[in-house]
Amino acid sequence: MMKHFQNQNHYDMLEVAPHATDQEIREAFERLKQVYTPNSPGVHDLFTPEELNVIRSQVEEAYRVLSDPRYRLEYDLMLQGEGEVMAVPPQTPYIPQRRITAEELRELLGGEDVLFSGKDLRAVREYLSLDLEQVVRETKIRKGILRAIEDEDTTILPAPVYLKGFSKAYAKTLGLDPNNVVTGYMEAIVRKGYQGK
Amino acid sequence: MDVSEMSKEHKRRYIWAIGGGKGGIGKSVIAANLSIALSERGKEVIAVDGDLGGANLHNLFGIIYPPKTLDDFIRKEVTDIRDVLIDTEIPHLKLISGALDIVNMSNPKYMLQQRVIRHIRSLEADYVILDLGAGMSYPVLDFFLISEQGIFVVTPEPTSLENAYRFLRGVFFRKLRKLANQDEVKKIIELAMDRGNPQGIRTPFDLLERVEETDSQTGIFLKEQIRQFRPQLIVNQVRDHKQGQLGFSVQSVCRKYFGIELDYLGFVSYDHNVYLSVQKRSPFIVTYPASEAARCIRDIASHLLDGKRRD
Secondary structure, eight states: OOOOOOOOOHHHTTTTTOOOOOOHHHHHHHHHHHHSSTTTTTTHHSSSSHHHHHHHHHHHHHHHHHHHHHHHHHHHHHHOOOOTTTOOOOOOOOOOSSOOHHHHHHHHHTOOOOOOOOOHHHHHHTTTTTOOOHHHHHHHOOOOHHHHHTTTTTTTTOOOHHHHHHHHHHHHHHOOOOOHHHHHHHHHHHHHTTHHH | HHHHHHHHHHHHHHEEEEEESTTTSSSSHHHHHHHHHHHHOOEOOOOOOOOOOSSSHHHHHSSSSSSSSSHHHHHTTSSSGGGGGEEOOSTTEEEEEOOOOTTTTOOOOHHHHHHHHHHHHHHOOOEEEEESHHHHOOOHHHHHTTTTOEEEEEESSSHHHHHHHHHHHHHHHHHHHOOOSSSHHHHHHHHHTTTTTOOOOOOOHHHHHHHHOOOHHHHHHHHHHHHHOOOOEEEEOOHHHHHHHHHHHHHHHHHIIIIIOOOEEEEEOOOOHHHHHTTTTSSSSHTTSSSSHHHHHHHHHHHHTTTOOOO
């Protein structure tokens, strides 16, 4: 038996999968908005007007959060923290076949004083012949976010507290020292105008 | 095929009851044509007229005077329900025609209906399609519950939808009532079936909460049973795209109110050929095989056979 609607998370409320596209989320919202009204045939028999109000406002709140990439990301993290939903269903974990040595890293990124910008991270990933899907499987971070990290797209990147968690997870998957990467990456994107919240 | 294989084979038999609460929404027409669509795919099918108060499924197959009917079985003129099976003009499809002559059959005695149910369950076929009468009396609900995943039909009209939800609510509580063993739990469920009950048990969630307070084991058991309860839906007489979407709305309401997942099998378009075929006492899938309605029914049969769902 499913959870009562009062205890449903935003995805259950909109009845979409955790990996639903923006369009699926919008369509679900448009449909549900029309179903849970007092004029909807048969529905008023099952739900009181107060319950319909609650459902409608929860549907609207769910849409408000899930339709905004940044809010959605933060929400996903919160659910992950609660062990509720994983952004991607768990699969066989990827184990890096090989790690990049300090020497290779110097060679690849040119120099000692590497900042670990988005471009650097992508270079390491490509050096290891990993595609984004493999990183998604390993880190459970959505592909759009990984791409935003590499592109340093400050319009999509989440608040610093989450971003640090992501870059840490990404660094581990690439076999890099997480602390160096987090410090360096945060510095790199602040230079690009990232302010966080 | 050895014995163990045979019993395996036997288990894969499906009984699909077709109900919906309201009369005149096309249950029998869908039952007849769906039976044919399944038999066209080479399956052995038996269509059973379970409308005890107003049997007419035989008419839709062009049979005016069924030589044998459920009457004969109920009167115990034959002892085995297989003795009232009649052939149709369709290969692989047999029919059990409904009771025609016995007055008051719409409300059979419990023991009698249980005998009919036992015999329907013992029928040998790949698929048994059981056409139900209107209303939501206990006999109708009990017939619907023969099948694990019964099919219910709605049309895009407020009255049909209202009846459908009431019907589903009746089925839901009836199912729980039959599953419960403890007297105390039974009492709670019976209370809940009365919508105006003073205890304020309104929704399935209220009910489950109350049951869990009384007997947590039974609560867990019932929750698991509800999880497995997966009725199926056909929207009939669909006139436009928006009406076809109605199935998804019903699906949502089932999630939010009952906490159950419903399979939306698909819709059947409104089609004048259906009317014409009923006038001719011939199933539209035979008379107008290229009609829009026939295409819809074949799609639904495919969904049923392949276990595919519309999502």
